[in-house]
Amino acid sequence: MDGTVLVADDDRTIRTVLTQALTRAGCKVQATSSLTTLMRWIGEGHGDVVISDVAMPDGNGLEMLPKIAQDRPGLPVIVISAQNTIMTAIKAAEAEAFDYLPKPFDLPDLMKRTARALEAGERSSSIAPDVHSEDKALPLVGRSAPMQTVYGLIARVLNVELPVMVTGESGTGKSLVARVVHDMSDRRSQPFVTVTDDELRRPDAVSGLLSRAKSGTILFEDISDLPDDLQMKAVHLIDAIGQNGPRFLATSQSDLSVAMASGSLRNDLFYRLDGAVLNLPPLRERVEDIALLAEHFLGKGETLQTTGKRLAADAVEALRLYGWPGNVRQLENTIKRLALTARDAEISGAEASTALAAQPVAAPVAGVKVDEKLSESVARHLQRYFDLHSGELPPPGLYPRILREIETPLIEIALDATGGNQAKCADLLGINRNTLRKKITELDIHVTRRRKLM
Numbered sequence: 406m407d408g409t410v411l412v413a414d415d416d417r418t419i420r421t422v423l424t425q426a427l428t429r430a431g432c433k434v435q436a437t438s439s440l441t442t443l444m445r446w447i448g449e450g451h452g453d454v455v456i457s458d459v460a461m462p463d464g465n466g467l468e469m470l471p472k473i474a475q476d477r478p479g480l481p482v483i484v485i486s487a488q489n490t491i492m493t494a495i496k497a498a499e500a501e502a503f504d505y506l507p508k509p510f511d512l513p514d515l516m517k518r519t520a521r522a523l524e525a526g527e528r529s530s531s532i533a534p535d536v537h538s539e540d541k542a543l544p545l546v547g548r549s550a551p552m553q554t555v556y557g558l559i560a561r562v563l564n565v566e567l568p569v570m571v572t573g574e575s576g577t578g579k580s581l582v583a584r585v586v587h588d589m590s591d592r593r594s595q596p597f598v599t600v601t602d603d604e605l606r607r608p609d610a611v612s613g614l615l616s617r618a619k620s621g622t623i624l625f626e627d628i629s630d631l632p633d634d635l636q637m638k639a640v641h642l643i644d645a646i647g648q649n650g651p652r653f654l655a656t657s658q659s660d661l662s663v664a665m666a667s668g669s670l671r672n673d674l675f676y677r678l679d680g681a682v683l684n685l686p687p688l689r690e691r692v693e694d695i696a697l698l699a700e701h702f703l704g705k706g707e708t709l710q711t712t713g714k715r716l717a718a719d720a721v722e723a724l725r726l727y728g729w730p731g732n733v734r735q736l737e738n739t740i741k742r743l744a745l746t747a748r749d750a751e752i753s754g755a756e757a758s759t760a761l762a763a764q765p766v767a768a769p770v771a772g773v774k775v776d777e778k779l780s781e782s783v784a785r786h787l788q789r790y791f792d793l794h795s796g797e798l799p800p801p802g803l804y805p806r807i808l809r810e811i812e813t814p815l816i817e818i819a820l821d822a823t824g825g826n827q828a829k830c831a832d833l834l835g836i837n838r839n840t841l842r843k844k845i846t847e848l849d850i851h852v853t854r855r856r857k858l859m
Contacts, residue, residue: 514802595621719754
C-alpha cells in the first residue's frame with residue numbers, strides 16, 4: 406500500500422496497533438485522539454484515507470463526515486465503532502462513509518479495506534436517515550456477528566429500487582425488519598401497508614391497495630402461505646404499479662426458491678419478488694445477544710409491577726442455555742412473564758429455570774437430518790451464507806469469522822459439560838489450560854462453576 410492514512414481514535418492501543426500495521430504495509434500514518442486535530446489535518450490537505458472512531462472526547466466522528474465531504478470531496482473515510490448497532494451502520498452509510506466496521510475488528514480485514522479505499526480514492530456507499538436514538542429505543546437489538554451481517558444488508562437495500570424478501574424462522578422478527586426497511590428509507594413519509602387476505606379478495610383490491618400505499622411500501626406477510634388465487638391477485642397488484650408507485654416487501658419462513666419448487670409459491674410471483682434477500686438468524690445462532698435482548702424487554706415492558714426488575718447472572722445463563730424454538734418473540738414473552746411473577750427486584754436463576762421448564766423443547770432445525778455429519782451441517786450453513794449475498798462475495802475476513810463462530814459454542818458446551826472446571830475442559834478439548842483461559846477472555850465467555858455428574 407502507498408499513501409497517507411489519518412487515524413483518529415481515543416484508544417491509545419488501537420492507534421498504536423494501526424500505526425504499526427499500516428507503517429509495515431508501506432503507508433505513512435498520522436494518528437490523533439482528537440477530532441479537532443483530524444479536521445485540521447484534513448483541511449490542510451493531509452491524508453489519502455481516514456480511519457475514524459465514532460465516539461471521541463471532543464465530538465462524534467459520524468457528524469464530521471458531511472464536513473469532510475465538503476472540505477475534501479472524494480476522501481474515503483472508514484468508520485470504526487464499538488457502538489455496533491443498526492443505527493450506527495445506517496448513519497455511517499447515510500453519511501457516505503467508504504466503509505464501516507464494528508469493534509472489535511479483524512486487523513487483516515481492516516487492512517484490506519484500507520487498501521481498497523486507497524485504490525478507490527473516492528467514497529462508494531450511500532444509505533439512510535440521520536436518527537438520534539439510544540439503544541433502548543432501537544427497533545432491532547443485537548451486537549452479535551450474525552446481526553452485524555443483517556444490519557449491513559439492511560443498510561445496503563434501504564433505497565435500492567428492488568423488492569425485498571425477509572426470511573427466517575417464526576419469531577425472528579421478519580415483520581419488524583420489513584418495517585425498519587420502510588421507516589429508515591426515503592419512503593418513510595409515505596404509507597406502510599400490510600396486505601391482508603380479505604383485502605386481496607375484494608374486487609377493487611389492486612386499485613384500492615395502490616391508492617392506500619401511494620409511493621410508500623406494501624408488505625405481503627408469509628407470502629408462500631397465500632392461496633393460489635390470492636397469489637395471482639398479488640401478481641396483478643405488482644404488475645399494476647406505475648411511476649412513483651410503492652415498493653414491495655414480503656416475508657416468508659421458508660426459502661422462496663424451495664417454496665416455488667414445492668408448488669406452494671407461484672413461479673410468476675417468485676420472479677416478481679426475487680430481489681434482495683434478508684435472512685434473519687434464529688436466536689440459537691446469536692446466543693450472545695440474549696442478555697442484551699432480555700435487558701431491552703425488561704425496560705420496554707416497565708409497569709408498576711416490573712419497574713426496576715433485573716436478571717441475576719445465573720438467570721442470564723439459564724436463558725443462554727435454552728434452545729428458543731420460538732426465537733425472539735418467545736424470549737420477549739418469557740421475560741415479561743418473569744418480570745411479573747418474580748418475587749424480588751432480581752430475577753433468580755431458579756425462577757428462570759422454572760419458567761423455561763414449562764416451555765416447549767427446541768425442535769430440530771427444519772431440513773436437518775438427525776444423523777447429519779458436522780462437516781455436512783457446516784457446509785450447508787456456509788453455502789447458505791454465500792447464497793444470501795446474492796451473487797456478491799461476503800465481506801473479507803471470512804476465515805477468522807467462521808472459526809470464531811464455531812469456536813465459541815464449542816468452548817461454551819465443553820465448559821457446560823465439565824461443570825465449568827477449566828482443567829477438565831482444557832483436557833477434553835485437547836488444549837493447554839492457559840490457552841483455554843485466553844480464549845474465554847477473548848470470546849467473552851461466561852463461566853459458572855457447579856458440580857457436574859459425568
